[in-house]
Amino acid sequence: MSNYLELIKSEIPEYETRLPGTKKKVKYRPFLVKEEKILLHAKQHFDKKDQLNAIENVIVSCSNLKDIDNLPLVDVEHMFLELRKNSIGEDVVLNFSCPKTNEKIKKNLDLTDIKIKSQSSKKKIQLSGTKTIELSEYTFKDYKKTFESVKSKFDEIVYLLSKLETPNEVIDCKTLTQKQKNELIENLLPAEYKAIIKESNNVKRYEHVLEYTTEDGKKRSLQIRGLFDFFCLPSAI
Secondary structure (H helix, E strand, C coil): CCCHHHHHHCCCCCEEEECCCCCCEEEECCCCHHHHHHHHHHHHHCCHHHHHHHHHHHHHHHECCCCCCCCEHHHHHHHHHHHHHHHCCCEEEEEEECCCCCCEEEEEEEHHHCEECCCCCCCEEECCCCCEEEECCCEHHHHHHHCCCCCCHHHHHHHHEEEEEECCEEEEHHHCCHHHHHHHHHCCCHHHHHHHHHHHHCCCCEEEEEEEECCCCCEEEEEEECHHHHHCCCCCC
């Protein structure tokens, strides 16, 4: 008699994908019922920190990635969406309440419509004169550390500060205290701060705007963006 586990696992498909940020090729398999149960349990019973841990554990279990902490956030989003599409399917039925009218909405979503917003990989922002500011890459490790503590765009920019440069000097912002980094940003010109915000928003992230019409005939939209939105997509069990 054949080993039942070997038999059931014998034809699980394997896929390959290229991460959009690091360009690394990754092999992976669909997640199994036991792994979907981990995601579902975390969705129903735990806070967002535990939900991120569940996402991380499933990605590592289902791929040849050993560690995802240092991956750009867009690569983690990519892996989770690929796992979701090839494990449960690309078509999802969403049920939600319209934020404006509280009307119950039922709408189909094709996960292949969730695309990368921007191809920008620029990190340096030109300030007035000869100064430039460089922002660091936002990694999954950063996301886990800051999703609770970063409450505003200002906080995010301060956290991502990497270097302040002139032709004659380079200041490593990692050597500055929190107060000093706050002061650095607070003493910029408004136009310089606006340029940093614009560039920090123009990063590779997966998102989709789902359009729908309410009973009053108005066309409205719902933005689907980020790991927690993807994590909350309906499961198969």
